[in-house]
Amino acid sequence: MNLLPSLFSPFKIKSLELLNRAVMPPMGTNLGNTDGTVSGANLAYIKRRARGGAGLIITEITSVHPSGSAIPNELGAFHDQFIPGLGKIAGAVHAAGGKVALQLHHAGRESIYLLREKKAIAPSAIRSLVFGLTPREITREEIQEIITAFGTAARRGVEAGFDAVEVHGAHGYLLTQFLSTLSNKREDEYGGSLSNRSRFIIEVLQEVRKAVGPDFPISLRLSVEECIEGGYTFEDIRPILPSFVQAGADILHASLGTHGSPGGITSAPFEFQPGFNVWRAKKLKEEVGLPVIAVGRFTEPSLANEVIARGEADLVAFGRQFLADPDFLIKAREGRPEDTLKCIACNQGCIERLMLGEGKIRCAINPETGQEIIYPQAPAGVRRQVWVVGSGPGGLTAAYEAARLGHQVTLFEKETEMGGQLRLASKAPFKDQYGNWASWLIAQAKKKGVILRTDTEVTGDMISEGKPEVVILASGGEQIRPDIPGIDLPLVCDAWRVLGGEVAPGRHVVVIGGGLVGMETADYIGQRGAQVTLVEVLKRSPVLKITSHGYMLHKRLKEAKCRLLFNTSVKKIDDSSVTLLMEGGEEDLSPVDQVIIAVGLKPRNELKEILQAKKIRHFIIGDSLEPRRIIEATEEGARAAWNL
Ligand SMILES: Cc1cc2nc3c(=O)[nH]c(=O)nc-3n(C[C@H](O)[C@H](O)[C@H](O)COP(=O)(O)O)c2cc1C
Missing domain, CATH: 3.20.20.70 (Aldolase class I)
Structure with missing residues (x-):
């Protein structure tokens, strides 16, 4: 029909x-x-x-x-x-x-x-x-x-x-x-x-x-x-x-x-x-x-x-x-659009x-694109027992690709929900499709036979017991907490907790960090009525207006009357105010009822040393190697799977 x-x-x-x-x-x-x-x-x-x-x-x-x-x-x-x-x-x-x-x-x-x-x-x-x-x-x-x-x-x-x-x-x-x-x-x-x-x-x-x-x-x-x-x-x-x-x-x-x-x-x-x-x-x-x-x-x-x-x-x-x-x-x-x-x-x-002159065509979500000539089709010669640690875009892509090539894959996620940063990214305005992609990856990985284990933090003991042949470390990054006086006050929280819905947006908010996460969090809370001041130490926004999403983000923040302060850092945080350091001197912002930290990530890869000590072959990919974009995570995840 x-x-x-x-x-x-x-x-x-x-x-x-x-x-x-x-x-x-x-x-x-x-x-x-x-x-x-x-x-x-x-x-x-x-x-x-x-x-x-x-x-x-x-x-x-x-x-x-x-x-x-x-x-x-x-x-x-x-x-x-x-x-x-x-x-x-x-x-x-x-x-x-x-x-x-x-x-x-x-x-x-x-x-x-x-x-x-x-x-x-x-x-x-x-x-x-x-x-x-x-x-x-x-x-x-x-x-x-x-x-x-x-x-x-x-x-x-x-x-x-x-x-x-x-x-x-x-x-x-x-x-x-x-x-x-x-x-x-x-x-x-x-x-x-x-x-x-x-x-x-x-x-x-x-x-x-x-x-x-x-x-x-x-x-x-x-x-x-x-x-x-x-x-x-x-x-x-x-x-x-x-x-x-x-x-x-x-x-x-x-x-x-x-x-x-x-x-x-x-x-x-x-x-x-x-x-x-x-x-x-x-x-x-x-x-x-x-x-x-x-x-x-x-x-x-x-x-x-x-x-x-x-x-x-x-x-x-x-x-x-x-x-x-x-x-x-x-x-x-064939009537199976859900597989698309x-x-x-x-x-x-x-x-x-x-x-931007970055090279040949690719697709951030499909590692085959532009690499068809090297994309492995046939099942791998040796079927390996593989553990993937972390279920963000890199980990899920690695698990899917490895299973597609016939390896026996178990993917571990320490949280209850899978998807890693994709889950959070999908909460930012207009990015719900990122969540659909995460769901697609999870469903397809399952179809390919990946064993998915949530609420499970991989430890050295588990590795000794389970004896995986290869581990793909895709445990992502963790938010950096800057050393600012007042950082431990109750009004301070990190961007992920706001995007994840754990913490409600405030009314008068300072976002520290003007990268993508900071801008998207400002966008998210701006759309919920917050008055936002975004503070970034760099002289210019790291989110380029020549990228389409970057342009749209800057435009929306301007429309929401968000104040973007570049070349500016935070000197201290008090119970209801923030002191800024800028070229012309200091400025006290008050009232402030929330300070959101979004200054970037550092790699989370505690298992690296354990794997090295146990001499287990491993790949470190995506943010757990160095925090970057989705395309690097999926590319490295796929490469690891192809090279098992
Ligand atoms: C990587 C890339 C290369 C493109 N190159 C061309 C091109 O060679 N000639 C052209 O007329 N349009 C080009 N386009 C525009 C597409 O043909 C298309 O009009 C556009 O992507 C919008 O369609 P879509 O939303 O379905 O992607 C290109 C688009 C992309 C994403």
Whole structure:
């Protein structure tokens, strides 16, 4: 029985026939070779996703011209030498029964490494909002060269066996840069009026159409709105939309924002509800009557099914969901959605890792992503008896991965509830999905045969008696208690006790520590009516506004009138006041009825010495090695399991 008949129904446009309406949208991976050719890692990544059964997969950004790569290892389509590699991608998707489109891209000014090399070009020499550096203004000859390059790259796509091409006109890259008055101040026929600013997109589409012939489908990806102060809105570009259709677009892919838009809206953080962007797809569809792809925080096929059934979009794209769990469509089809690992939209391993130049694509909650080529599939040669100590994200991931590889795993948690810091993190505003992830990990670990023992603190005696072959120490961190006069007074408590619900928020609160936990605790109590002063010794907030969650947190704290004091420390705490030390001198805050400590963690790994003394093989992972983010914990947990 087809449980989701609208999503799992065929779709046809021109020569493109899709088995269903689920799309994997383009996602840059940085997995390519440095010369822009397709690597083994690219292929392994794409094969893994093709197995997931999307009707259409759109490849990651593929540069049409050497001047247009956004990331160092971006795939290229600017020479015939790229055709064989691209052909392997097309072949891999076809072998799995899907269809595949090649995304044609030019970054314009949004390329940190081209900006640094002073090679970035743009409609006008205006500073990149993302990277803060200024490109060179593109000449009219170069404009023609790049338009031609889009056509030639499209021809290569056809030759490589792709079923469609997508012109990347979204997210603040070259095509958007021409369209937007924020980045285009040209005085020739490519600047000024809306029709002039759209000329580049139109000529690109015409050139691509010429190259691929009349029956080959072209998708145009647009940011329907720029979502930035002074940027264009749907109403602004509405008059030009029919020209895009006339120029050759067959499908419109309704994305939003640019990488410079506040809050990383293009790959929206967990503050945004699944499907929040559908209304833009609907508007586009009503306006131009072409098939439209909706995108934005979709994690559940059932919601996509409803959107299509209501006629708001023809196809639905699941981006990060394909990174978190490439099998989610299969699970939906088989009627077991509870097995799906839903994307938590943390962006740590995917878009922010790429934007911050931290490396190749990963997923904070799925250690296979980006590592498909080394991800062990077969059961381990030797089946080991493994103990995992601690049930935070690292411990649970380690236990699940070890059991998946056939090891005999027992996981110990000293608390009654499992999940470690995930349980607390899930209490912060908008982070309930972290709790769902913890529940998923626990359920899946159980299914794989992990023995779970809560309320059990592992001791040296237990180790002597149980004789595990290997121990994975994932006991996390413990809160640091700073040495401040008054720290033991009853009004002082630590952030975990507040987030965990043990201590009710006060009215006039000082939070000591402006890292993520401090900010999130301030957010949590701010939303419950507390007046918060947050004190941080560093000169600047360690929670970067360029990360999407960081931006949203700063915004909410500002709206809640939380006072953020940087370069400030606490001199002493009294019964109802706090004395601060800042550059200009001292300040007494009064009244204060609660002081919350969130100055960070130190590793908790008391068992380390016992394990060393007993000569038991062990791995120390995550916060118990060094307090860091979720992605480090899961990565180290998985690595330990793979190396048993
Ligand atoms: C790691 C990553 C890389 C991306 N690269 C591209 C890209 O190459 N081209 C593009 O048009 N959009 C890119 N996007 C945006 C996605 O296609 C998608 O629009 C966005 O993630 C929102 O969908 P989601 O909420 O389902 O993830 C990227 C997103 C991520 C997370």
